[in-house]
Amino acid sequence: MQNTIxxxxxxxxxxxxxxxxxxxxxxTLNMWAKSIGTGVILVxxxxxxRHKKEEMPNLRWIMPxxxxxxxxxxxxxxxxxxxxxxxxxxxxxxxxxxxxxTVGAWMxxxxxxxxxxxxxxxxxxxxxxxxxxxxxxxxxxxxxxLYEKIFPFVVFLAIPVTLYTAIIMAEASARxxxxxxxxxxxxxxxxxxxxxSALILVSGNWSKEVRKDLAxxxxxxxxxxxxxxMGEYFFSFKSAEAEATLAFVHSxxxxxxxxxxGMILGFVIPFFIAIGNMKSDNKTLLRFAAILALVGLYMxxxxxxxxxxxxxxx
Amino acid sequence: MKLGFxxxxxxxxxxxxxxxxxKVENEVPLxxxxxxxxxxxxxxxxxxxxxxTPLRCNHCESAPCExxxxxxxLHYLENGxxxxxxxxxxxxxxxxxxxxxxxxYMDPETNTADKCTYCAHRVESGMMPACVVxxxxxxxxxxxxxxxxxxxxxxxxxHQGAVQVRKPEKNTxxxxxxxxxxxxxxxxxxxxxxxxFGLFNNVTHLKHIGDPHEGVLDRxxxxxxxxxxxxxRSFVDFDNKDYKSELTEGDN
Numbered sequence: 001m002q003n004t005i006x007x008x009x010x011x012x013x014x015x016x017x018x019x020x021x022x023x024x025x026x027x028t029l030n031m032w033a034k035s036i037g038t039g040v041i042l043v044x045x046x047x048x049x050r051h052k053k054e055e056m057p058n059l060r061w062i063m064p065x066x067x068x069x070x071x072x073x074x075x076x077x078x079x080x081x082x083x084x085x086x087x088x089x090x091x092x093x094x095x096x097x098x099x100x101x102t103v104g105a106w107m108x109x110x111x112x113x114x115x116x117x118x119x120x121x122x123x124x125x126x127x128x129x130x131x132x133x134x135x136x137x138x139x140x141x142x143x144x145x146l147y148e149k150i151f152p153f154v155v156f157l158a159i160p161v162t163l164y165t166a167i168i169m170a171e172a173s174a175r176x177x178x179x180x181x182x183x184x185x186x187x188x189x190x191x192x193x194x195x196x197s198a199l200i201l202v203s204g205n206w207s208k209e210v211r212k213d214l215a216x217x218x219x220x221x222x223x224x225x226x227x228x229x230m231g232e233y234f235f236s237f238k239s240a241e242a243e244a245t246l247a248f249v250h251s252x253x254x255x256x257x258x259x260x261x262g263m264i265l266g267f268v269i270p271f272f273i274a275i276g277n278m279k280s281d282n283k284t285l286l287r288f289a290a291i292l293a294l295v296g297l298y299m300x301x302x303x304x305x306x307x308x309x310x311x312x313x314x
Numbered sequence: 315m316k317l318g319f320x321x322x323x324x325x326x327x328x329x330x331x332x333x334x335x336x337k338v339e340n341e342v343p344l345x346x347x348x349x350x351x352x353x354x355x356x357x358x359x360x361x362x363x364x365x366x367t368p369l370r371c372n373h374c375e376s377a378p379c380e381x382x383x384x385x386x387x388l389h390y391l392e393n394g395x396x397x398x399x400x401x402x403x404x405x406x407x408x409x410x411x412x413x414x415x416x417x418x419y420m421d422p423e424t425n426t427a428d429k430c431t432y433c434a435h436r437v438e439s440g441m442m443p444a445c446v447v448x449x450x451x452x453x454x455x456x457x458x459x460x461x462x463x464x465x466x467x468x469x470x471x472x473h474q475g476a477v478q479v480r481k482p483e484k485n486t487x488x489x490x491x492x493x494x495x496x497x498x499x500x501x502x503x504x505x506x507x508x509x510x511f512g513l514f515n516n517v518t519h520l521k522h523i524g525d526p527h528e529g530v531l532d533r534x535x536x537x538x539x540x541x542x543x544x545x546x547r548s549f550v551d552f553d554n555k556d557y558k559s560e561l562t563e564g565d566n
Contacts, residue, residue: 009356009498009504009505009506010354010355010356010498010499010504010505010506011354011355011356011505011506011507011508012352012353012354012505012506012507012508013353013354013355013364014352014353015350015352015353015507016347016350017345019410019416019419022407022410022411022420023407023411080530080533080534081406082404082405082406082533083403083404083405083406083407083420083425083426083533084403084404084405084425084426084533085404085533085534086534086537087385087402087403087404087405088404090384090385090402090404091384091385091404094385094386094402095384095385096383096384096385096386098380098381098382099381099382099383099384099408100382101382101384101406101408102384102385105384168382168408171378171381171382171408171412172378172382172408172411172412173378173412173414173484173486174378174411174412174413174414174415174416175411240503241503244503309411312416312502312507313413313414313415313416313502314352314369314415314416314417314480314502
């Protein structure tokens with residue numbers, strides 16, 4: 001051993017075990033599901049700005065439905081990851097406002113509430129035979145215009161709900177790999193990637209031009225997100241701890257494999273398929289790209305969440 | 315008053331008395347530590363030396379754990395101690411992700427975050443922290459760093475230029491100081507951890523240790539089937555009034 005260790009280096013000969021990964025797959029799933037939940041709203045708003053409603057006949061109800069489902073997955077796993085899930089109520093009863101967890105919980109809850117209203121209005125309007133005599137359904141249908149009134153606010157709120165996880169990661173100041181400007185943009189790109197992918201999967205009867213725009217959003221989001229990951233993965237020279245974390249992953253192992261699988265499956269392949277789809281419309285291939293993007297995004301998020309936790313802090 | 319801690323690493327002999335005293339005083343469960351003494355070997359055989367570094371919460375003036383805690387379970391006391399109230403903790407582990415010193419752990423028995431509190435309960439009664447009392451060489455120095463006449467203030471002034479904190483670049487303003495330390499003892503990036511050459515590389519939780527409700531589903535079911543009186547039940551009792559009232563009754 002004395003011949004292989006440089007004299008100036010110190011070796012830990014007695015210490016406690018490292019705590020290992022604290023925020024695991026549930027947080028990955030949480031972030032991934034939130035990206036879909038807010039992404040469909042942001043991309044849906046972009047489509048409504050660019051196209052007539054008739055080109056996307058089911059968007060009005062399916063967009064809030066997808067957002068509702070994935071926001072509830074996000075909230076469920078947020079709750080499940082807590083060691084005391086019922087004490088979540090303390091965030092609302094005894095909030096500590098310097099915490100991005102608190103601010104995020106309030107915003108995400110409000111956002112989910114508004115999405116629920118939109119989903120009910122959109123659903124009851126789209127399917128007039130459902131619960132025709134139910135008083136609640138009648139009331140919802142009578143207030144149908146509320147949908148269009150709250151939609152701009154929901155789109156505006158989708159941005160901070162998308163981004164607050166990046167601020168939590170910023171407040172997790174022990175993990176230097178999570179640099180705030182990069183994480184803020186990565187969260188935004190992830191929302192556009194996930195949102196466009198989710199809408200691609202339900203865009204079967206939409207016009208070709210709408211799908212072209214969805215492919216465009218997917219291509220732009222995968223391209224810029226991939227570029228940012230590459231920059232962070234290879235050139236994080238600014239921080240000693242980030243450098244040490246990445247050096248560990250560069251040396252190989254499961255996280256190295258997962259990262260590159262995520263990059264190729266979720267970013268590179270969907271990018272080229274989406275670019276190709278803008279020239280000639282191919283629904284099946286575009287759906288394949290959307291599924292790959294969602295799988296790859298999960299893998300990339302998973303690696304980026306876990307690897308800084310492998311570094312010993314003391 | 316601003317309480318601070320100083321460890322003179324030139325005096326520490328690695329007896330781990332402080333570690334044991336802390337465990338006993340605070341009933342720290344197996345597999346977790348509020349205070350630990352790390353052994354580091356420096357140099358090449360035969361010119362090697364071993365140094366000992368006690369590591370505990372730094373009670374930062376700008377504590378990232380306090381900032382990220384969504385329910386103020388981690389909070390400042392008037393004397394500068396960053397205290398933790400386990401009855402408030404929701405177990406999000408945000409503090410564990412935020413602490414740059416890895417000083418916070420999830421208590422396996424209560425499923426809440428916990429850490430060194432400078433023995434706030436002892437300090438409140440006018441006593442020194444357990445680790446200070448037990449140290450045979452008085453390497454642990456504790457006191458008011460705002461009082462120029464306190465032992466710790468005088469020690470800092472005597473060793474000006476040689477007093478260090480861990481990771482000053484984090485801008486957390488730790489109130490835990492070291493004398494006689496160096497990069498190799500205080501910076502974990504300057505140390506190698508060789509698998510197989512250290513003790514306790516892979517400590518696992520024993521099955522009969524810890525909260526029986528640590529499973530994901532059990533966390534939700536715990537309040538309805540808990541056998542322990544306070545275990546997982548106080549989610550509706552933010553200020554832990556039941557527990558406090560019982561303590562008062564016990565005192566009477």
